[in-house]
Amino acid sequence: MTTLSAVARRARWWNHARVRRIGAYVFAGIVVALVTGPGGSEGHYSNGLRHGLLAPRVIPFIVGGLVVWAAVELGGRQLYRVRPLVTTVVSGSQRRWQSPVVRLVSYGLLLVVAIVYPMHISEFWRVVAANEIAIYVLLAIGLNVVIGFAGLLDLGYIAFFAIGAYATAYFTGRLPIHAPFTLNPFLVIPLAIGLALISGVILGFPTLRLRGDYLAIVTLGFGEIVYEFAKNQQGITTGSAGVFNIPHFSIHLLDINYDWGLPSLPYYYVSLGFIVVVMFLFSRLENSRVGRAWTAIREDEVAAAATGVATLKYKLMAFAIGASTSGLAGVLFASKVGSITPDAFTLQYSILVLVLVIFGGMGSIAGVALGAAVLTWLPELLRTHVNPQNRFIYFGMLIIIMMIFRPQGLLPSRRRAREIRFAEAGLEGADALGPTPGSGLTS
Amino acid sequence: MLLHVEDVRVAYGGIEALRGVSFDVDEGEIVTLLGANGAGKTTTLRTISGLLRPRAGTISFDGQRIDTVPAHMMVRLGIGHVPEGRRIFPRMSVRENLMMGAYHRGDDTEADADRVFELFPVLLERQGQDGGTLSGGEQQMLAIGRALMGRPRLLLLDEPSMGLAPMIVTRIFDIIREINQQGTTVLLVEQNAAQALRLATRGYVLETGEVVMSDDASKLLADDRIREAYLGEGAA
Numbered sequence: 001m002t003t004l005s006a007v008a009r010r011a012r013w014w015n016h017a018r019v020r021r022i023g024a025y026v027f028a029g030i031v032v033a034l035v036t037g038p039g040g041s042e043g044h045y046s047n048g049l050r051h052g053l054l055a056p057r058v059i060p061f062i063v064g065g066l067v068v069w070a071a072v073e074l075g076g077r078q079l080y081r082v083r084p085l086v087t088t089v090v091s092g093s094q095r096r097w098q099s100p101v102v103r104l105v106s107y108g109l110l111l112v113v114a115i116v117y118p119m120h121i122s123e124f125w126r127v128v129a130a131n132e133i134a135i136y137v138l139l140a141i142g143l144n145v146v147i148g149f150a151g152l153l154d155l156g157y158i159a160f161f162a163i164g165a166y167a168t169a170y171f172t173g174r175l176p177i178h179a180p181f182t183l184n185p186f187l188v189i190p191l192a193i194g195l196a197l198i199s200g201v202i203l204g205f206p207t208l209r210l211r212g213d214y215l216a217i218v219t220l221g222f223g224e225i226v227y228e229f230a231k232n233q234q235g236i237t238t239g240s241a242g243v244f245n246i247p248h249f250s251i252h253l254l255d256i257n258y259d260w261g262l263p264s265l266p267y268y269y270v271s272l273g274f275i276v277v278v279m280f281l282f283s284r285l286e287n288s289r290v291g292r293a294w295t296a297i298r299e300d301e302v303a304a305a306a307t308g309v310a311t312l313k314y315k316l317m318a319f320a321i322g323a324s325t326s327g328l329a330g331v332l333f334a335s336k337v338g339s340i341t342p343d344a345f346t347l348q349y350s351i352l353v354l355v356l357v358i359f360g361g362m363g364s365i366a367g368v369a370l371g372a373a374v375l376t377w378l379p380e381l382l383r384t385h386v387n388p389q390n391r392f393i394y395f396g397m398l399i400i401i402m403m404i405f406r407p408q409g410l411l412p413s414r415r416r417a418r419e420i421r422f423a424e425a426g427l428e429g430a431d432a433l434g435p436t437p438g439s440g441l442t443s
Numbered sequence: 444m445l446l447h448v449e450d451v452r453v454a455y456g457g458i459e460a461l462r463g464v465s466f467d468v469d470e471g472e473i474v475t476l477l478g479a480n481g482a483g484k485t486t487t488l489r490t491i492s493g494l495l496r497p498r499a500g501t502i503s504f505d506g507q508r509i510d511t512v513p514a515h516m517m518v519r520l521g522i523g524h525v526p527e528g529r530r531i532f533p534r535m536s537v538r539e540n541l542m543m544g545a546y547h548r549g550d551d552t553e554a555d556a557d558r559v560f561e562l563f564p565v566l567l568e569r570q571g572q573d574g575g576t577l578s579g580g581e582q583q584m585l586a587i588g589r590a591l592m593g594r595p596r597l598l599l600l601d602e603p604s605m606g607l608a609p610m611i612v613t614r615i616f617d618i619i620r621e622i623n624q625q626g627t628t629v630l631l632v633e634q635n636a637a638q639a640l641r642l643a644t645r646g647y648v649l650e651t652g653e654v655v656m657s658d659d660a661s662k663l664l665a666d667d668r669i670r671e672a673y674l675g676e677g678a679a
Contacts, residue, residue, distance in 0.1 A: 289546075292543065308516075
């Protein structure tokens with residue numbers, strides 16, 4: 001007679017979950033071997049496969065996979081013992097984080113680091129800091145208002161960046177069509193912010209009645225229109241040739257004469273100043289009546305309207321604020337780099353900024369800033385550590401891993417983290433990316 | 444007459460959901476709209492509260508035309524809407540949900556909150572909890588409480604009994620009566636005709652977008668056709 005325990009004992013050894021996981025680790029090892037191995041070549045299209053898979057160098061990767069498997073499966077229990085300790089430390093630091101003094105001091109220290117550290121790095125990294133990190137951080141903080149606060153999916157966000165950049169070219173007299181006056185790029189800033197804001201309202205007013213996917217498609221279309229216009233209207237924008245010699249910032253006031261010129265550091269400080277101001281303003285906004293209206297709209301638009309929130313007005317406001325931040329970033333970018341081409345404003349960049357926001361933690365200003373900084377810094381760091389052509393493969397892998405293990409982002413806002421947990425528990429959809437408002441609540 | 448609805452027509456695209464609906468609600472009444480699925484009950488409430496626009500007809504509240512007033516202004520005028528399916532804000536706390544109900548004014552919301560907590564003591568216990576973690580009955584109470592925070596003169600209730608256990612429904616109906624006795628006029632949409640008619644002063648019966656019957660609630664409750672169609676008492 002076979003008893004139940006006898007059946008259990010007779011279960012084939014290869015059916016054990018633990019053993020089956022060996023396969024996954026070995027497979028991961030082989031993938032890493034392939035990715036880091038030699039690329040393809042024109043003569044032998046299977047070059048990469050032959051030298052990555054069939055060469056002896058794949059063996060250490062397989063062994064590595066086995067070692068990681070052994071460490072996780074056999075040492076895994078030790079890890080669980082550490083876990084409660086980690087939880088205690090983290091929740092303790094969260095409690096301390098809620099004290100305003102601790103927060104102020106931490107932000108102050110971070111600001112000091114952000115000011116002092118770039119003085120001690122090479123010009124290469126200063127360029128990265130001024131041309132990429134600062135610009136993307138500003139863009140991400142702006143898009144966070146639209147997506148993170150109001151829950152509106154905007155896929156044409158980079159169009160406002162283009163409007164800011166081309167406004168700079170126009171008002172400094174670098175376009176084929178001439179402005180009635182030419183200005184120092186500094187003075188273009190308010191004009192560009194205003195222009196981006198107005199275009200945000202013009203786009204938003206007829207389209208913000210739409211929701212979720214529909215709004216995403218319309219904004220995507222708007223982004224394409226702006227891109228095609230910049231690329232094809234040679235008489236107005238110089239087309240795909242691009243605009244060159246956009247002047248740098250300068251100040252000529254009374255006795256003060258200062259020119260920003262070519263070095264990156266002074267530009268970085270201007271951008272940092274704007275980032276600090278914008279972060280402060282937006283965090284005040286988030287905790288105001290306006291912020292509460294945005295939260296209500298994000299959670300359930302119909303209920304928000306029924307409780308007396310003027311939904312169209314507040315959605316328009318979020319859209320316009322995001323657009324003007326993007327326009328500001330456009331001026332900083334155009335004046336720093338000195339030249340713009342339409343290819344800097346394709347859909348790809350709208351999606352990149354969206355990725356930065358999601359990676360950092362939608363709705364959390366600090367998280368979004370950190371996420372944008374990390375994700376723009378990383379490809380530059382990888383440039384010297386891996387084959388530069390392959391660095392975006394790692395970038396993609398990181399984002400995939402992040403979305404599997406930490407979908408709420410690096411530093412999520414507390415409310416957003418709960419939304420993700422609700423969605424995972426199947427209670428409802430995580431909005432911005434297409435909710436049925438209140439769908440989890442009926443029935 | 445507090446609310447006057449006259450010959451209102453509403454269409455979703457080409458499909459006419461309301462084909463000339465007229466009815467009145469007097470100050471201090473509880474009026475109920477009955478009807479099967481698709482009769483136009485929810486459409487009627489959503490049109491009154493400005494979420495939908497009528498294609499024709501007029502709606503007036505306290506003598507003032509309101510059929511072109513946007514939804515978010517209705518709270519200011521004194522119309523509170525408890526929407527179908529409750530639609531509370533799931534990741535706001537119970538207290539934050541209530542405060543959203545008083546969004547249009549910033550003053551002394553505490554007194555209103557206290558009044559809501561008196562009606563629904565369970566909400567006081569749960570005031571720090573996320574709305575989405577409440578049970579169905581508690582969410583319904585929260586939705587009603589949120590509407591009361593706007594100090595409505597007229598409360599529109601859309602199927603408050605939906606998906607709730609009979610015992611909870613009885614409790615919620617008791618509270619609706621209490622709200623009414625404190626001076627709020629109630630327009631109640633229900634599929635649960637028996638309980639709605641026992642609570643209401645008058646009732647209207649909607650069928651495919653038209654009012655087919657109207658009378659005092661007690662008379663409707665005794666009417667054979669109503670008993671057959673809505674109270675599940677087969678005449679055969």
